[in-house]
Amino acid sequence: MALDPIHLQYAMRRHGMDHDRYAWSMLTDRPAVRWPGDKPLAVWVNVSLQHFPMNPAAKxxxxxSMTMPHPDLRHFTLRDYGNRVGIWRFLDAFSRFAIQPSFAINAELAQRYPALMDAIRARGDEVLGHSWSMDTPHHGGLDIATERATVQQSLAVLREASGQPVRGWLSPGKLQSTHTPELLKAEGVEYFADWVNDELPYRFRTAEGELWNLPLATEIEDRFVVMDNLHDEDSWARQVIDAFELLLAEGREQGGRLLTLSLHPWVMGQPHRVKHLETVLAHIAASTEVWQVAPGQIIEAFAAQQDAA
Structure with a gap:
């Protein structure tokens, strides 16, 4: 039986890709980026502060997330360790090496750890929305009203707790439904960091208006390398430094590049691992060719160049 021709018809089929969320282009074909101070490399360091429920209900x-029968105290308390102990090692290291991080925060965590939120608020570091908890994934099939309420509640709590407009968003697990970008834009979010298919920001179209995608790399994320790939901590540090050096070289030759680093205090905040984080931060801090700032500043600088082009 022949396949009905309707299955081969798709109105969005075109050169490059079959959607209109953003313009298709190759990195090497784009105009050279110039970061402030003519630095060849911008660096964004993001810390995810997360609450993992002991008895997750999401499908x-x-x-x-918890993997053992309830109550999974083994994994719950390890995640909790990051918010009670590991994060303070992070904050100390950021101060010593003059690194300006951002924090993607579950709104439920902001309520559970007010002292931690007070410390972050006092530092003035940029805060990103990170949904309600690590049990509120944004995924296909999720009811739009439920997702809208989650986005609204999360942003309302974080904006109150941080005293910031909260312009950025990182979805838990970098998952999105087909509605997530529109819901974020409708609530005043200006950029998200879920799509990792580039090394520079790009404009992202939604029915509510334009967003920016600021890719937050997965391949050198601490949790991904150490927990999923089972590489040791020294290997993780070498991989980050290798990425740093390559992007720096490309930035000198081809125009500005961007290194993004995703961290979790329950992973690299451990006493046997934190020295490897410090090695990475020291390497970044030692370079005079780096523009190391908050993600909102990167978006502003990049958008200004694109608008002027």
């Missing part, structure tokens, strides 16, 4: 289980 979709996110990386790091």
């Amino acid at each position: 979709v289980k996110l990386p790091g």
